[in-house]
Amino acid sequence: MINKIIQTPAEAVADVFNGATVMISGFGEAGSPIELIHALIDKGARDLVVISNNTGSGHVGLAALIENRQVRKMICSFPRSTNSKVFPELYKRGEIELELVPQGTLAERIRAGGAGIPAFFTPTSVGTPLAEGKEVREFNGQLFVMEHAIRADFALVKCHAADRYGNLVYNKTARNFGPVMCTAAETAIVQARKVVEPGQIDPEAVVTPGIFVKRVVEVTNPADESKLVAEERRYPW
Amino acid sequence: MINKIIQTPAEAVADVFNGATVMISGFGEAGSPIELIHALIDKGARDLVVISNNTGSGHVGLAALIENRQVRKMICSFPRSTNSKVFPELYKRGEIELELVPQGTLAERIRAGGAGIPAFFTPTSVGTPLAEGKEVREFNGQLFVMEHAIRADFALVKCHAADRYGNLVYNKTARNFGPVMCTAAETAIVQARKVVEPGQIDPEAVVTPGIFVKRVVEVTNPADESKLVAEERRYPW
Amino acid sequence: MVNNTEKIGWEVQEMAQKVALDIPDGAYVNLGIGIPEMVSGLVPEGREVIYHTENGLLGMGPLPPAGEEDPELINAGKKCVTAIPGACYFHHADSFTMIRGKHIDICVLGALQISESGDLANWSTGDEKAIPAVGGAMDLVAGVKTIFVISKHVTKTGEPKIVKSCTYPLTGKAVVDRIYTDLAIIDVTPKGLFVREMAPGVTMDYLQERTEAALHQYE
């Protein structure tokens, strides 16, 4: 029988190794798998390359992972925000690497990684510093930059509901990068607000088909990151 | 107010011009917009380039469009099937052109067309006759073929339900090429079994966001193509 | 008798209003973070406009009433928003299919500099010590059909923002279609910059003095 349900976040991330490439879903707080990230902090894997749109807020979740010095390099589109202090400080001290990628190019490079497309051409960033050193080519009189696929060893993703096959649905704008990240990682690990029986998710409404998911862990009441940030909480607590 | 609902298939396809490139959804019968195709036969636009996975069955739908000599060229993956007589005969007589594309490459080229990606690399068809004349490039020690995006002037698509914004849901495996074709055509024209009020389609379950759709026409009881074929019906009737 | 004789030019609200007037019924629109967000509240009644936010929502509605915020329903600026009936959610690759694939009609963005050929710089001052952050700006200017820029005419220190050639790192080349400043509305055309409208009290000379690039008048 296929059963991808894992009992705890700790078990779900137990094999994340030093030096692994890890995709982390979320756009700001929405969709960020905070319990899985905290389990990864407990686990202590180091020298990680993390692919995520942002760099976290306050001293919890992704920001705490960075603060705990487990991340060697960030690949993201927007490493700056109101409550983002950890990454900027390390970056200014030259203690963390950054690959800055336009948001749509980031999403498409991840999708390509999941879809077996090693490279594609995009109009985004032509003529800008982010296209420097990249192949530029003309199609129908317009210039395009060649971008390469991104794949990862692991993806940590938050969703709304999942079944034992790994079929997922998300909640509103917390969907964001989760679906493409599940396709592009060797091992996609998902935290779901609820686990349901196969068939309870409408087969027409499944967003991530189970084939893309390796592990599901139920986290019924995930932490509200903005509250933790407002309360100036720090992980590990 | 935005209202993409059109009253009749005839009005919906009224501006399809001679020489237009037209995508037609469907995998065999499932998802084939037969009423829109028949309206296009009535309209009589000629010299069309049609992109569709197959070439139709019997003497109705896409097969009838071809039989009526409105199609100059087919771009498809599988122009042969049990009840497909019209295309093979014209092709053998050299009276219709064929661009044969592997099914996944066809889907991806259409998706690329809709996503602003002019070209991409794929492992599919490397070392086969379908890669001849195409750029082949190595990434990470493996060879890939460069394939170009496909766009169209019009897409004719069948779905299950639609609202006035053009949001669509499909039915089972009749979904197939519809969603990518809507994205890749200047004017996506959709026949829906039912038109519903905005909000009646779950926003988490919308498959084609309305932004990709220009016109929706309600066809409550679309013809069952296999029945028409079994009855040896011919369009126009 | 007349107050504020020294104060020439539109207020921010008026600038946003000017943008809003140029958004037609039925348009699909993406509003950048900050001042552009004001535009949605100012579109004339009777026009139905659909707002896209690149983090995965088409059909963004107004801000929620206090107490009804949902941290999983946010806009690109990470503010809580609402969704209209007929909205839909999608993942990031699909969202940027809408952007890069030229499905969105209008994007309204802020600017650091705009060149006379429509180059836009709005993501970085090139300061070595700053944390670079680009977000979706490069995708938006490359993919959206029409790019409106809304910006003060000059910097806080009085330097022109509309220049012959941008000195800041570009967001995109030849992408801007129209500029809305506190002093004027200016079209970027293949023949150069053409002034569409000036704020009360602004003259062509006054405007040109505050603009590095050459300005032209429609006949």
Place this chain on the structure above:
Amino acid sequence: MVNNTEKIGWEVQEMAQKVALDIPDGAYVNLGIGIPEMVSGLVPEGREVIYHTENGLLGMGPLPPAGEEDPELINAGKKCVTAIPGACYFHHADSFTMIRGKHIDICVLGALQISESGDLANWSTGDEKAIPAVGGAMDLVAGVKTIFVISKHVTKTGEPKIVKSCTYPLTGKAVVDRIYTDLAIIDVTPKGLFVREMAPGVTMDYLQERTEAALHQYE
């Protein structure tokens, strides 16, 4: 006394059974049109296998009872099928993301020819007058992790199908992992073709006579 002494080799059903035995619990499997479709009915009890059909269904179930066919629920061979609880539907680009992106574990396909290096020809005889049709075969062989071929060992006219080099147009180069014929099960390895199992009554000499490519035995 013994019937059918002349009849050597497995029946089609037995060939499909051999394939089915090699599909592990939890596998994601795509079955080609025709004989490969028989495999799903023969997987041993206790193994849960998820069937993918490239026209947009993961979790394909058995054939529907007569009278309950839905023409909008079909497989890649355009036959009516069913969906299991926990199935899901998706569009063609997502379906081939599963295929091209190496998410599917096993694909079972028919063959016209297989070369000793694992090249597969199964879509065209190269006949100038035939209508070429490729479907999803090239995507499947390029993208699925393990490719099983199920085929008669020789053609109707007795020509070997397992050859040194394919003479028919290729579907893919070096893609086949294992071949199931009526006479034997053969692994395609970097060191050549290795015989795993032979049908009752088949000897290495008998098999090699009917095979153009060199066959090896495991030690």
